[in-house]
Amino acid sequence: MKRKELIRVEGLLPRAFHLGHITYTVVLEEPMERLRIVSAFDKHKIEPEHRDELAQACREAIHHYVPLDQVPPAAMDRLLNIPKTEINLSVFFNEELVGCMLKDLTRKEIVLSPEDSTVGFLPFTPRPGVLKIVLHVQNVLNDNTHYTLAVEGD
Amino acid sequence: MKFRRAELHNHSTESDGTMSVAELIDYAVEHRFETLALTDHNTYSGHRKVAGALAGKPLDVILGVETTTFFGHILCLGYGAGSDWMSLNPYAPEGLLKYLKHQGALIGLAHPMCIGEPISVGCQCTMKIHDYSLLDYIEVVNTAAGDTLMGNAQALALWEELLFEGYRLAAVTGKDIHQPPARLENLFTTFAQVDEEADNADGVLQAIRTQKTIISKGPLPYVAAQEGDTVQIQVDNTNPYDSWPEKFGGIAPVMELVTGPGQSQISRDPWNAPFTFQIPASCRCLLVKLYDGTCDYRHLLAVSAPFYPGEAQL
Ligand SMILES: [Zn+2]
Ligand SMILES: [Zn+2]
Numbered sequence: 109m110k111r112k113e114l115i116r117v118e119g120l121l122p123r124a125f126h127l128g129h130i131t132y133t134v135v136l137e138e139p140m141e142r143l144r145i146v147s148a149f150d151k152h153k154i155e156p157e158h159r160d161e162l163a164q165a166c167r168e169a170i171h172h173y174v175p176l177d178q179v180p181p182a183a184m185d186r187l188l189n190i191p192k193t194e195i196n197l198s199v200f201f202n203e204e205l206v207g208c209m210l211k212d213l214t215r216k217e218i219v220l221s222p223e224d225s226t227v228g229f230l231p232f233t234p235r236p237g238v239l240k241i242v243l244h245v246q247n248v249l250n251d252n253t254h255y256t257l258a259v260e261g262d
Numbered sequence: 263m264k265f266r267r268a269e270l271h272n273h274s275t276e277s278d279g280t281m282s283v284a285e286l287i288d289y290a291v292e293h294r295f296e297t298l299a300l301t302d303h304n305t306y307s308g309h310r311k312v313a314g315a316l317a318g319k320p321l322d323v324i325l326g327v328e329t330t331t332f333f334g335h336i337l338c339l340g341y342g343a344g345s346d347w348m349s350l351n352p353y354a355p356e357g358l359l360k361y362l363k364h365q366g367a368l369i370g371l372a373h374p375m376c377i378g379e380p381i382s383v384g385c386q387c388t389m390k391i392h393d394y395s396l397l398d399y400i401e402v403v404n405t406a407a408g409d410t411l412m413g414n415a416q417a418l419a420l421w422e423e424l425l426f427e428g429y430r431l432a433a434v435t436g437k438d439i440h441q442p443p444a445r446l447e448n449l450f451t452t453f454a455q456v457d458e459e460a461d462n463a464d465g466v467l468q469a470i471r472t473q474k475t476i477i478s479k480g481p482l483p484y485v486a487a488q489e490g491d492t493v494q495i496q497v498d499n500t501n502p503y504d505s506w507p508e509k510f511g512g513i514a515p516v517m518e519l520v521t522g523p524g525q526s527q528i529s530r531d532p533w534n535a536p537f538t539f540q541i542p543a544s545c546r547c548l549l550v551k552l553y554d555g556t557c558d559y560r561h562l563l564a565v566s567a568p569f570y571p572g573e574a575q576l
């Protein structure tokens with residue numbers, strides 16, 4: 109079985125790319141048995157230089173719902189630790205949704221095949237057509253957040 | 263008429279849940295959900311696993327998706343496809359809402375008032391909806407976390423405000439199951455008013471479409487009869503949900519009859535006899551709310567389906 113690299117990209121995201129999508133489209137020119145998609149990013153949590161600023165913004169958000177002095181310290185710690193960067197991923201083929209991986213993971217690995225697609229994805233037979241991979245970038249907390257995407261077909 | 267319990271917001275391993283579709287179905291059967299909606303985030307890959315997992319079990323499943331955008335989560339029931347939610351314009355979201363509706367989905371806002379940025383980005387409904395008539399319902403109570411940060415009281419208030427502006431929206435609840443809930447006691451759930459012959463998932467969808475849903479921790483208030491401007495309200499206390507018939511004896515019943523924004527009347531009559539109420543001429547929509555002792559969100563036990571005086575509904 110021959111492996112074919114279809115996409116290999118990387119990039120850096122600034123904090124101002126707070127919410128957005130990055131779409132990669134590739135034309136599949138021949139039938140294949142399976143596709144393997146790997147996406148990853150770093151800087152999942154806030155870096156020390158911005159930590160106080162984020163904590164203050166979190167406290168303000170909480171204060172809209174409950175007076176801060178009524179929030180037990182353990183609950184406050186838990187709430188302040190929730191913010192994270194997420195990059196989720198959807199796959200479309202000829203504009204039809206194949207599936208989506210929405211999980212709080214910095215590395216996502218997806219297999220698409222007729223028999224054993226990763227959960228979250230339909231069975232899929234790679235064949236000539238347009239493959240679209242969308243990275244859903246949510247809450248970039250740090251400048252220079254590095255992401256990668258690789259797609260290979262067998 | 264029958265009351266059918268419906269748990270309308272649930273996730274499996276197909277998105278970020280911990281139970282597979284089969285495990286979620288078994289959990290729902292074990293806990294007598296009657297109707298379960300499968301609403302994974304932005305995927306319907308679990309739908310084809312439902313029929314095999316159900317295999318004659320006493321449960322109906324509504325296939326759905328939680329369209330999870332950066333500006334709010336839109337529950338789509340009776341829907342099994344993708345959508346180009348990436349192009350959602352938060353300042354004019356009607357395009358996506360129309361698309362989903364035209365695909366045949368019943369659409370509702372999930373946890374619209376929950377805490378948002380910077381803690382849970384995307385979860386709060388921050389899209390600027392100009393036309394609420396494109397929605398079918400609002401999830402007014404989400405029990406995945408505490409009432410306060412979920413903004414449940416505010417979501418209920420939003421629904422009431424829209425209702426009295428004339429929008430026809432059902433109120434529903436969501437357990438938003440991602441893992442087996444830590445507790446199931448004292449939680450609101452949805453009861454759909456269905457016809458005897460439609461005591462199934464289709465009946466639940468029809469109840470949402472026509473706003474025939476009650477949110478409740480046990481008692482089920484409904485308008486049983488109407489003559490002229492007088493209605494007869496009954497409370498069904500036989501519902502076994504959360505051992506309500508046993509709990510019923512220990513509460514101090516308060517019934518609030520809401521007839522408009524800031525307009526209501528209170529009755530402390532016991533709920534075991536029909537209650538007759540004369541609807542004010544100005545009332546376009548009546549809600550019956552039940553409390554234990556005090557008229558506030560913390561003591562709220564149930565909210566009836568909206569009743570539109572003068573329209574044939576019984
Ligand atoms: Zn949600
Ligand atoms: Zn959800």
